[in-house]
Amino acid sequence: MSKLDEQNLNKKSEESTEKEMNQKERDESEGIEFSFTKEEEFNQRDEMIERKGEKKDETKEAISSKKNSKGKKSVVKGLMTNVVVGVTSSLLTLSVVSFTDFPRFHDDSSIQAEESAELHLQNSSDAQYTSTFQQTGETTIADIVEEVSPAIVGVVNLQEMQNRFNLETKEVESGSGSGVIFYKDDQYGYIITNNHVIEGASNIKVSLYNGKQVEAEIVGTDALTDMAVLRIDEKYVDKVATFGDSQTLRTGDEVIAIGNPLGLEFSRTVTRGIISGTERTITVETSAGDWELTVLQTDAAINPGNSGGALINSQGEVIGINSLKIAQTEVEGIGFAIPSNDVIPIAEELMKHGAVKRAYLGIQLYNVSDIAEFYRKSLVGSLEKGIFITSVEKGSPADVAGLQENDVIVAINGEEVETATDLRKYLYQQVKPGEKVTLDIYRDGKKQSISVQTGTN
Template structure:
C-alpha cells in the first residue's frame, strides 16, 4: 500500500485549508423527491476516438465542467449573517433531464458549506442542492434545477486504463478566473491505493495516478481519456518540495457506483456494527492491562450505540475486537474496510473480543447505517 502524508490540494476549496482529515459528512437531510428516472447519461457526447485531437476533445467536453462555489455563513459586526464564498472547486455534469442536472464533485470541495453555487461555462451562477455525500470515497452529488443546453460527458470504463494512456484534466485551478483550464498527461499507474484520513475514519482510497497537472481548485474536475470519455474525478496530489507529477483521480467506475446510490438514497448504505473503535497502537498501555501479550493487533471499543444489535448482545466499552467471522482485525481502518467491502446489511457475523483478558464471542446481525 502506498502510504504517505498527502497535502490535499484536493481542490481544495480555494482559500480554505481543506484536507480529507477535516471532511464532514453530509447526510440525506437535504434530500427531496427521488430524481426523475428519465435522467440518464445516454445523451452524453463522445468524441470520435479516430479524431485523436486534444482540441476537439476539449471543445466538446469543457461545457460539462463547472465551478463549485462553497459558501459559509458569516456574521458581521452588526450581527447580520450572510453567506460568503469560502472557496471554490470543480465539478462535472453527470446526468440531465429537461428539469434538472446532476453534478459530480468531491466531498471535501463542499465541506462545511451552508450554501453551494454552480458556475456554468457561460459565467452564470446558479444555486445548487446537495443530494448527499460519502466522506470515505470523497464523492458528492449536487443538483441544479432547470433545462440547460449542456451535454454530459460520456462515461468511460476506468478498468480499461493502462499505464501510459494519454489523459486530459479539466478544472478550475486557483479559482474561477482560470476556469476550464486544460492540462495533459498520461496514466502513470492504475490500481493505486492511498491511505487517507476522513471525518468518517481512515480509508484506503483506490485511485488512478497521473502526471497531468492538478492544482488547488482542480478537485472534482474531470480526467478524460483520448476518446473524450470521463474516466476519473481528480481529487488530490502529493505536494512536497522536489515532488512533481503525482496527482490522483478516483476511478469513474467507483464514482458512478457511489453516485447512483447517493441519488437513490441520499447517502451510501453500508453495514452498521454500532460501535466506534480505536486501534490498539493508539491506546495508552494502562488501558491494555490484562490483555494477553500475544494480542498486538485489534481495536478497542470506544463507544457503543445503545440501540444497536451488538449492544443488546452484550458488547461493552473497552472490549478489544480481534476478529470478525474469523478475519483478524488489525486496526480501525482494517475493520472498516472488511465491514464495508466483504459484508452486507443483514449478514450474521461472529465477533471475537477480549474483555479483561478473557476471550468472548458475540453473534449479531449487521444493521444498516441508513438514516
C-alpha cells in the first residue's frame, strides 16, 4: 500500500470516528441510552464528565419543568417501599440508583450515583416516600430481627390424653403458639402470650431462641382479654423485649411480625406489613363470655401459631401482641394485635395477683336478642333487648341482693344495656370491686330496680 493510500485510509477512519462521536452526542441529547463495553466506558468517562458539567444547568431546568408538569406522580412511581430507590430520567443519562450501601464498581458509576442522587432530591422536594425500615444509615429489618428475635419464644401446650385401649394417660402436644419475654428479675424471666395458646394445658414448654425447650409455669391468665403470663428460670433469658407506645401509631406505619406459624418448624418467621387501622373493636367469644377487644389491624401475615408473638415497629419496639385474624376464604390480609398499652397493665396485674381484679355479680347471662322468637314471648314477653339471667350463683352478690333466674337486666346505673357484652364492659371498666350498682330489671313483665354490692372475681 502506498503512503498516499495509507494517508487517505487514516483520514477516512478519522472522519468516520468523528462522525460516529457526533452521532452519539446527538443521540444522547435526545435521551437515547447506550450500552458501552467496559473499555469504551472508561475511554469516554472524561468526555462524559465534561459534557455533564456543561449541561448541568440545562438538566436542572428540564427536571424542574418535568416536576411542575407531572407533580408527585413521577416521584411516587420512582420509589419502592422495601428499598429506597431513585429513578431519574434526564437529558444526560437514564439510570436506576439505589441509595442503600451497594458496592460501587468504578469511578464513573460513583459520579452517576451522586448526580442522580442530586436530581432525586430535587424531584422529591415536596415529599419523601421512603421506607422507615431501610433508609441509608438507619436500622434495617434484618437488624431489628437480629436484635429482637432472642426475646421471641415458642409456646407448646401439652395436655393429658387417655389411651382408650389400656386407659393409660400421657401428655401430648395439643397446640402451639408464640410468646414474648418482657421482664426479668433475679429468679425468673416472664413471658406474655395469648390465653388461648395455653388454655387447658396440663404442662407448658417454651422453645428458646437456640432451640432448647424448657418447662414454664403459668403465673396468671385473663380469658376476657386473651392474655397470659408465663415464667421460666432466669438463666435461660438472654434478651428482654422493649415495649413501645402503641398510642403513637398511625395508619400506614410499617410493622413486622415475628412468631411461629404452623408450629416450631417455622419458628421466628418474620412477616412484614403496615398498620391498617388503629382502635378497631371486635367481638370475641372467650371461656369467660363474650367480650369486645380493642385491637390494631395489620396486613402483616398472621397465621395459626403466630398468636402471642410480637408486632414490632421500625424502632424495634413491641407495639402489639398478635392474637387473631379473620379466617374466611374471601378475606386476605386482615390480622389483629392487642396494643402494647393494653398489654402491659394486664401483664403487671397478672404478675401481682394471678388474675385481673374486676367487679363481680355472680350471674350467668344470655342476650334476649339471641333467644329464638318461638320462646322469647313466653320468657320475656314483648322485650326485644336486654340480658336474660339464666342462673344465679348461690351466695354471690347477685343472690344476696335478690336477683333471680329469668330476670331481664335492661340498665346499670341508669345506662341502658342491650347485651351481656355491654353489661360486662360497664361493670369491668366503670365499677371497682366492692362498689354498689343499681340494676333496672324486668320480672314477670314488671320493671323494678335492685341495688347490688359487687364482689371481686
